[in-house]
Amino acid sequence: MIEHKNLIRVIYADTDAMGVVYHTNYIKWFEAGRSELLRSIGYPYSQLEEEGVMLPVAECSCKYKLPAVYDDLLEVTSRISELKAATITLDYEIRRAATGELLVTGWTKHAITDHSFKPVRLRNKNRALYDRIIEG
Template sequence: MKKYETEIRVIYADTDAMGIVYHTNYIKWFEAGRNELLRQIGYPYSRLEEEGIWLPVIAVTCEYKHPGKYDDILLIKSWVKELRAATVLMGYEIFRKETGELLVTGTTKHGITSPELKPVRLKKVNPTLYDRLAEDLGG
């Protein structure tokens, strides 16, 4: 399976009173990684929306291993973990780039819907996007 990489630097506003990354920021960085994955396969969110495809988040998991800290450069690895008719499961790992230490693992599950939030079969409505996502499962 192919993993896409994105870098983020932790800014001061991303930390809590203890000086470590506030836990919900990792969910935001999952989105950053997902955005880059989609952009790199030629389907940024703007194109999906133009083509009438939405990917609402329907579930999130996040397991914290080690804390990130101010000014760390984080490496976000994102990939397509599972693709079904009307859902896609994305996987994530976030590392401290300098040391390679794994900080967080997680997933986001997305419905594949119309703008009216009605489920759609991706293979039917956009076979090209389906194939690009499916390619990465075995790559």
């Protein structure tokens, strides 16, 4: 399915007392990657929400392999791995851009809902987005 890559620079505030990236920042970068992936196919989150589609996180997993540190340039790869009637799953890899070292892998599973958080079928709610993902 669809894949997108973007770069993120580790700032000092992203690190902990040990000088490595604080673990929850990787989840934040998953979201940044997901946002950029959606933007790259012409559906930024703001547009989805205007059209009545919400993507709340239902599940999340992150596996830490190597730490990132201050000033690292990170490459975040996000890919849609599964689209079902009312859920979508994305996989992520975060690598140190300079060396290609794999630092983190993970995934998020999202419910596809309306503004009331009631499940909706993407195919029925937004056929154009559904088709882009399937054709991607």
